[in-house]
Amino acid sequence: MSLPHTMKTLSTLSRRFDACVTLILKWACILLFVALSLVLSGNILQRILPFLSMQWFDEVVELMFAALVFYGAAALWVTHGHFSVGDWISQRIHNTRARHAYRLLVEVLSLCFMLVFLFNAYDIVIRAQEITNNLMLPKSMLYACMPIAAAIMSLYSLRNVCVELALLLNPRWADDMV
Amino acid sequence: MLTFALFAALLILLVLDVPIAVAIGLTAVGVFLLEDKASLLVMLPQRMYSGTTGFTLIAIPYFVLAGNLMNNSGITRRIFRFAKALVGHIAGGLGQVSVLSSMIFSGMSGSAVADAVGMGQVQYKSMADDGYPKPLSAAIVASANCIGPVIPPSIPFVLYSAVTSVSLSRLFLAGFIPGLLMGLTMMLAIALVARFRRLPSSERASVEELVESTRGALLPLLAPLIIIGGILSGLFTPTEAAVLVTLYSLILGFAYGDLRLAQLPDIIFDSIKQSAGLLFIMAAANFFGWLLIHQRIPDLLIHSAISSGASPASVLSMIVGIVVILGCFLEGNAIFLITLPIFIPIAHLFGIDLINLGVVMTLLVMIGNITPPVGMCLFAVDSYSRTGVWLLARECLPFALGILAVTLLIAFVPQISLFLPDLFMPLK
Numbered sequence: 017m018s019l020p021h022t023m024k025t026l027s028t029l030s031r032r033f034d035a036c037v038t039l040i041l042k043w044a045c046i047l048l049f050v051a052l053s054l055v056l057s058g059n060i061l062q063r064i065l066p067f068l069s070m071q072w073f074d075e076v077v078e079l080m081f082a083a084l085v086f087y088g089a090a091a092l093w094v095t096h097g098h099f100s101v102g103d104w105i106s107q108r109i110h111n112t113r114a115r116h117a118y119r120l121l122v123e124v125l126s127l128c129f130m131l132v133f134l135f136n137a138y139d140i141v142i143r144a145q146e147i148t149n150n151l152m153l154p155k156s157m158l159y160a161c162m163p164i165a166a167a168i169m170s171l172y173s174l175r176n177v178c179v180e181l182a183l184l185l186n187p188r189w190a191d192d193m194v
Numbered sequence: 195m196l197t198f199a200l201f202a203a204l205l206i207l208l209v210l211d212v213p214i215a216v217a218i219g220l221t222a223v224g225v226f227l228l229e230d231k232a233s234l235l236v237m238l239p240q241r242m243y244s245g246t247t248g249f250t251l252i253a254i255p256y257f258v259l260a261g262n263l264m265n266n267s268g269i270t271r272r273i274f275r276f277a278k279a280l281v282g283h284i285a286g287g288l289g290q291v292s293v294l295s296s297m298i299f300s301g302m303s304g305s306a307v308a309d310a311v312g313m314g315q316v317q318y319k320s321m322a323d324d325g326y327p328k329p330l331s332a333a334i335v336a337s338a339n340c341i342g343p344v345i346p347p348s349i350p351f352v353l354y355s356a357v358t359s360v361s362l363s364r365l366f367l368a369g370f371i372p373g374l375l376m377g378l379t380m381m382l383a384i385a386l387v388a389r390f391r392r393l394p395s396s397e398r399a400s401v402e403e404l405v406e407s408t409r410g411a412l413l414p415l416l417a418p419l420i421i422i423g424g425i426l427s428g429l430f431t432p433t434e435a436a437v438l439v440t441l442y443s444l445i446l447g448f449a450y451g452d453l454r455l456a457q458l459p460d461i462i463f464d465s466i467k468q469s470a471g472l473l474f475i476m477a478a479a480n481f482f483g484w485l486l487i488h489q490r491i492p493d494l495l496i497h498s499a500i501s502s503g504a505s506p507a508s509v510l511s512m513i514v515g516i517v518v519i520l521g522c523f524l525e526g527n528a529i530f531l532i533t534l535p536i537f538i539p540i541a542h543l544f545g546i547d548l549i550n551l552g553v554v555m556t557l558l559v560m561i562g563n564i565t566p567p568v569g570m571c572l573f574a575v576d577s578y579s580r581t582g583v584w585l586l587a588r589e590c591l592p593f594a595l596g597i598l599a600v601t602l603l604i605a606f607v608p609q610i611s612l613f614l615p616d617l618f619m620p621l622k
Contacts (some may be wrong), residue, residue, distance in 0.1 A: 045466045046459055049255065056437045058254070069222050078247050084255070085246045085477070088470025089215075091463075098213035101568055105211060116208075125212050129220040137239040148340050156300055162239050 023180065023182070023189050034094060037168065042093040048084045052077065075148045079158050086165035093169040106108040120180040127173035134170050137162035196390070197491050200225060213526045215471075219478035222485040234488075238481050246473050249328050249433055255469035256436035257347050260417075260443045262465050265312025267447030269414045273298050274316050274393060278413035279399035282383075286388030287395030288324050289334045290319040290381050296325045296338040297377040300345035300409075301418030302439065304352070304564055305433025308468070310339040310574040318579055332381030332579035333564075333589030336571040337380060340560035340597065345373030347421055347436065350559060353476065354552040357483075357534045361549075362432045363425045364615040368549050371613050372557060372604045379596040387592065413446055418556060426618055460461055472527055479531030492539040499540060506544040510554075510605055513537055517555060518598075521562020525570055549615060550608035557601040564590040 055076055062068040092098055109115040141163055142158040182189055207217035219238070226234050264270060277295035284290050284595045291464040299313050301426050314335040321331035343350045346366035356361035386394070399407070420442060421435045430438065447453030469519060485491060499509060564585040577581050604611050 042459070042463050044334065045470075046462050049462055049466055052252070053256075053440070056434060057441070060434050060438070063430075074249075077249070077252070081248050082243060083253055084466065085470050085473045088466045089474035091479075092403045092471050095467075097467060098215060099215045099528065103209050103211045104567070105209075110343075120334055122210055122212055125207065125210070126216050127219060129223065132223050132235060133219070133238060133242070136235050139236065140239045159239070159243060159353065162243060170257050177211060180400045 038091060038094055041094070043169075045084060045088050045091060048080050048087070052080045052084065055080070072150045075151050076157075079153070083161040085159040088127060089166040090168040093172055113184055116184040116187065117181050120177065120184055123173060123176040123180050127170065127172060127177055130166055130170040130173050132162060134166035137166050142154055196489060197494065200489075200491075204226035212527065215475045215478040218475065218482045218528075218532065222478075222482045225485060225489070226539055237484060240374045240452045241481040241484045242477035245477045248356045249431075250362055251296035251350055251473060251476070253347070253352050253433040254349055254472065255363075255465055256433075256440045257304040257349055257352070258308065258469050258500065259311050259462060259465035260347075260436065261305055261308045261312065261442045262434070262461050263440065263443040263447050263453065264299070264302055264414070265308065266453060266461055267443070268450050268452035269302075269446060270295075270299065270313045270316050270374040272407075272410040272450075273414055274313070274406040275413075278320075278396065279404045279407040283398040284385070285395060286381075286384035286393050286567045288317075288321045289384040289388065289393065291332075291396075292321065292334050292379055293338045293341070293380045293384065297340050297345060298363065298415065299375070300342045300373060301421070302347075302443070303342055303412065304347040304349040305468075306340050306560060307570045307574050308341045310336060310571045312579070314339050314575055315578055316535075318575065322579075324394060324396075327391070328579060329389070329589045330387070330393075330438075332575045332581045332586050333593065334384065334567075335573040335579075336564050336586060337590050337597070338377075338565050338594035339571060341373055341377050341380075342375055343556055344369050344553070346370070346418075347432070347439070348556065350527060350530060351473070351552060351554045353472075354430070354534070354555065356476070357531065358538050358548055358552070360552065361615075361619070364549050364619050365552050366422065366425065366432065367614040367618055368553050369536060369556070372553050372600060374559075375600045375603070375610075376557070376597055379600050380593055402596070405448050410620050413449075415620040417442055427509055431603050440441045476529055476531055479528075479535075482532065484537035486535045492536050495536060496540055496543055500543075504544070506546055507606065509540060509544045513541070513551070514554070514558060514601070514605060517558040518561060518565075521559060521569050524562070525560050525568065526559030529562065530555065547612065550604065550611050552600060554605045557597060558606065561594050561597050562600070564594050 037118055059070055059073055062070050074190045109118060121165065137159070141156045141159045144154065144159055146155045147153060148155065203224065204217060204221045207220060208214065212220070223235060223238065226232060227367060274295045275583070277298060278291045281290045281294050282288065295317065296313065299309060303309050304438050317338065318331050318335045321334065322328055342447065346368055346369050348366070351365045352362060356366055400589065417439055421439055423440065424430045424435045425432055490584065516533065517529060538548065543549060563569050566572060566583055571585070572586050572590070576622060578588055
């Protein structure tokens, strides 16, 4: 198999993987959001109908909202959608290799942060011993969304680093990656 | 020296186009690694987790979704028609309509950029079709939609409250008068521009049109009443008000027949992603804030401010200057999250009211939305008007100066913004 053909196959596989990850994150976020809305609405009802008991309210809301934020952030990471000042530098770099070297630097910096976050988030999940007051949930369950989201973001950062590195080595591969 | 190096490193990462959340987090990680305190990195996930799980912050995705639902249903058109019937005939007709419709829409949505993309397209098309110069039309739209986060509900207010622990309800009330002043200033500026450029105005609306447009906009106009009425009466918290307004927008969208069930998953997912982007910055900024406290940077700055004999007015002027400059280069909410851990202890020590400071900082951040090179509302409006960011920014200049004048007035006469909170929710 020729190298351009391999690049094209990898690119197709990568797109399918993206679609799959996005779909899972999309529906996980939507379901969490709907569930959160129901719990919050239930809390207002509980004030009107005081016989309803929602002592677990704070814990469930915390669990769902944290998951929503970190999975939402991961979904945004997949599409390069996080807020930034804007890519005004690479538009001014006319040398193709230099442009990819610059993009590689940005991706490596992002990967470094994500790996530090992943390592420490995983560590906190492993070490967490406490349980919540009402539902007796292990705290590690609440924290689990962080290493999962960090793993997804690290994976995508790693892929972006590989892509930029490949383009730095041979800019003509860009056509095969479209 | 450390303070300077810290912010220089952050600025370099931001300029390199590293995502804002990563730039903030990586700067803090770098400081701990350079100081050989890698063991403290265990605080990174802890601070990121605690920074995003405050109950107040839950309001953000709901206010974003409420705005997106209204923009995707016919509610924006109804509000625009209502505003046109009210002020379309005065000097600068459709420009005035754009400002008034933005002021009304501000009572339902809390994001300037979302409003500029949603309501903004209706406003821009009306003006462009009516023969208004396109760059001026785009500038009016970009500036008018900056009112959104000043009149409650407001996403910057939610963030500010989460970071500083000041009452969100009092902040919401404090935004009303400055928001109205901002709108009136902009209407005055448009009237002056209309005279110079001979802009057309519409015919006075007939009584039938007035009644018909009011009827069409009546239900959407109830949304701000749900939010503020519910909060003031103690029926629900601002977060719960956000949930209820979202449900209300959803019901209206379906009732008007403009919203389809098939659209809903994408609208919800887009809203979640918009909010998550912001909250992920908040998470990283919480770790950055902890670093600042760990390095005693606010204490050092307070010490140097006191030793230099600074007065509250000069401290406030310094804050205004810093936020205006940062506003040219950074997204507004990121400015809040980076600077507040430093500004709040200083403001507290110099007796600057934190509610008023929240309003002033929000107004300043709105100026940043229409100043280049990084003006989020400029980008949003340019995406459909295609006028070019720099030309658009030049046309926005009179409006930006107007907002700055209102900001300085609010900054140095805090009684204006504090009037409503002190009236309805006095501090015990």
